[in-house]
Amino acid sequence: MIMMEKRWLGAFPKIGIRPTIDGRRKGVRESLEEQTMNMAKAVAQLFEENLRYPNGEPVQCVIADTTIGGVAEAAACADKFAREQVGVSLTVTPCWCYGTETMDMDPSIPKAVWGFNGTERPGAVYLAAVLSGYAQKGLPAFGIYGEDVQDAGDTSIPDDVRGKLLGFAKAGLAVALMKGKSYLAMGSVSMGIAGSIVDDRFFQEYLGMRNEYVDMSEFVRRMEEGIYDDAEFVKALSWVKENCKEGPDNNPAQLQTSRDKKDKDWETVVKMTLITRDLMVGNPRLAELGFAEEAQGHNAIVSGFQGQRQWTDHFPNGDFLEAMLNSSFDWNGIRAPYLVATENDSLNGAAMLFGYLLTNTAQIFADVRTYWSAASVERVTGHKLDGHAADGILHLINSGSATLDGTGRQEIDGRPAMKPFWDITKEEAAKCLEATSWRPASTEYFRGGGFSSDFLTRGGMPMTMSRLNLVKGLGPVLQIAEGYSVDLPEHVHNALDKRTDPTWPTTWFAPVITGKGAFSSVYSVMDNWGANHGSISYGHIGADLITLASMLRIPVHMHNVAEERIFRPRAWGLFGTDNPEGADYRACQTFGPLYK
Numbered sequence: 001m002i003m004m005e006k007r008w009l010g011a012f013p014k015i016g017i018r019p020t021i022d023g024r025r026k027g028v029r030e031s032l033e034e035q036t037m038n039m040a041k042a043v044a045q046l047f048e049e050n051l052r053y054p055n056g057e058p059v060q061c062v063i064a065d066t067t068i069g070g071v072a073e074a075a076a077c078a079d080k081f082a083r084e085q086v087g088v089s090l091t092v093t094p095c096w097c098y099g100t101e102t103m104d105m106d107p108s109i110p111k112a113v114w115g116f117n118g119t120e121r122p123g124a125v126y127l128a129a130v131l132s133g134y135a136q137k138g139l140p141a142f143g144i145y146g147e148d149v150q151d152a153g154d155t156s157i158p159d160d161v162r163g164k165l166l167g168f169a170k171a172g173l174a175v176a177l178m179k180g181k182s183y184l185a186m187g188s189v190s191m192g193i194a195g196s197i198v199d200d201r202f203f204q205e206y207l208g209m210r211n212e213y214v215d216m217s218e219f220v221r222r223m224e225e226g227i228y229d230d231a232e233f234v235k236a237l238s239w240v241k242e243n244c245k246e247g248p249d250n251n252p253a254q255l256q257t258s259r260d261k262k263d264k265d266w267e268t269v270v271k272m273t274l275i276t277r278d279l280m281v282g283n284p285r286l287a288e289l290g291f292a293e294e295a296q297g298h299n300a301i302v303s304g305f306q307g308q309r310q311w312t313d314h315f316p317n318g319d320f321l322e323a324m325l326n327s328s329f330d331w332n333g334i335r336a337p338y339l340v341a342t343e344n345d346s347l348n349g350a351a352m353l354f355g356y357l358l359t360n361t362a363q364i365f366a367d368v369r370t371y372w373s374a375a376s377v378e379r380v381t382g383h384k385l386d387g388h389a390a391d392g393i394l395h396l397i398n399s400g401s402a403t404l405d406g407t408g409r410q411e412i413d414g415r416p417a418m419k420p421f422w423d424i425t426k427e428e429a430a431k432c433l434e435a436t437s438w439r440p441a442s443t444e445y446f447r448g449g450g451f452s453s454d455f456l457t458r459g460g461m462p463m464t465m466s467r468l469n470l471v472k473g474l475g476p477v478l479q480i481a482e483g484y485s486v487d488l489p490e491h492v493h494n495a496l497d498k499r500t501d502p503t504w505p506t507t508w509f510a511p512v513i514t515g516k517g518a519f520s521s522v523y524s525v526m527d528n529w530g531a532n533h534g535s536i537s538y539g540h541i542g543a544d545l546i547t548l549a550s551m552l553r554i555p556v557h558m559h560n561v562a563e564e565r566i567f568r569p570r571a572w573g574l575f576g577t578d579n580p581e582g583a584d585y586r587a588c589q590t591f592g593p594l595y596k
């Protein structure tokens with residue numbers, strides 16, 4: 001679909017499946033060969049049918065050439081996995097096997113073991129034995145064991161096992177997909193926002209990523225020297241004129257810019273969009289135009305644009321480029337979003353990356369701006385909040401990086417949703433654009449002009465807000481709040497929105513309250529938020545984020561995910577079972593970052 005990009009260099013990582021077996025010949029091993037290999041095949045089928053790569057293709061699995069009964073076969077499997085670029089490993093077995101002789105020793109590959117719950121042969125005994133080996137050797141592994149006993153001949157995967165297999169594989173693939181990619185900082189620290197101090201140790205040791213940096217002067221050079229595809233620029237500008245309607249100018253008359261200046265700004269913001277994408281992922285067309293180095297790009301899976309203030313005091317702001325690239329569609333059609341964090345908040349960028357890789361859907365980047373208690377809303381508007389909003393709401397709003405998918409104009413079963421690009425119809429993309437107007441930027445904030453996306457998220461979407469925070473002496477920590485987008489009566493929205501900047505996109509978010517800790521009230525969610533920004537993903541993905549964080553050894557300092565949905569490596573329980581949050585901190589600290 002998109003000819004000019006080479007976003008995913010090389011092949012996608014595969015899931016490797018290791019069928020382990022009791023090595024004793026002359027009876028035991030022979031009787032188990034078929035059942036063991038069948039377990040591997042069944043799991044491969046499950047993954048291939050249910051999981052997709054970011055380009056929409058089904059994930060690929062590799063099964064060891066033979067069952068693994070001892071160390072020689074374990075080594076042969078490791079060789080095959082290295083050749084095949086396996087990034088996630090799952091061991092399956094229905095029987096007893098020799099623990100340390102058959103285990104997967106690669107420290108940086110997320111790993112799990114499924115031990116069949118039967119009693120003819122003891123798969124669960126192996127599971128316990130090998131997981132103790134993993135813990136002893138500092139290689140955390142997930143243990144999967146069905147609740148109900150299956151008969152030896154039963155080749156089905158029970159629902160509870162299926163859920164754990166998919167949860168593990170999804171998070172494991174996210175780990176493998178970000179490894180070796182870059183975070184591209186365009187500019188530096190925006191307005192003293194600590195999240196835009198890019199911490200290379202965090203990216204390198206925890207995510208296995210590289211940091212790339214360009215000065216914002218690179219945009220000027222590329223615009224002035226014509227280092228972009230002019231044919232695409234012409235196509236993009238005419239598409240923008242057709243599909244991106246300009247909204248009313250909210251600036252006081254003396255600060256409004258002329259029509260000429262606005263037209264020029266449209267040209268500039270479209271060029272900035274092409275340039276950002278080319279900086280992130282390269283563009284073969286640039287090589288044809290004589291810019292071979294620029295054609296390479298920075299291998300960036302996520303980026304951040306500083307914007308404020310050096311750029312925006314003089315040039316149009318980054319809102320158009322950020323919103324458009326974060327969306328699942330543009331003048332080239334429907335396509336996977338590119339992730340761009342506003343204000344170069346690299347830590348919120350990391351949260352966007354986690355949410356994206358777990359769901360293959362676009363992410364809303366927003367300021368966590370205001371806690372509106374039910375009493376405040378009633379005082380200001382006379383309206384009594386109800387439904388999900390009854391306990392109060394958070395106003396999520398920021399100029400910049402909110403994806404237009406966040407309008408909620410896509411649907412699943414008639415309900416508002418945000419979907420992977422391959423499920424989005426042309427009509428839905430058109431509705432997202434229709435629901436968005438482009439308001440001349442507030443010139444008190446943005447002296448250089450530009451356009452801010454203005455939309456209101458449809459209520460009723462399950463959503464998960466997350467944020468990565470860094471703490472000196474501790475390292476990264478993740479926070480997660482599942483909740484719902486909510487609809488407010490129009491006059492109520494208008495009254496609240498007008499108190500802020502009505503030219504920016506708004507999501508009214510009601511976190512689910514549990515009555516405990518940081519989730520004792522909506523106020524305490526806001527009060528415990530780690531910084532000015534959050535990344536908002538469609539769906540309740542808190543459990544997947546927790547699984548991913550544990551793989552990366554990032555402790556979770558607040559979440560509202562029910563205990564029974566949480567899935568972490570088995571060794572976490574060895575750090576205490578009474579207080580899982582404390583055990584998470586101890587486990588992450590003890591095992592340390594994945595790539596140290």
Ligand SMILES: C[C@H](O)[C@@H](O)[C@@H](O)C(=O)CO
Binds near residue numbers: 399
């Ligand atoms: C225009 C302002 O500077 C906003 O961009 C500011 O409130 C923020 O978004 C801070 O995160």
Ligand SMILES: [Mn+2]
Binds near residue numbers: 398
């Ligand atoms: Mn902000």
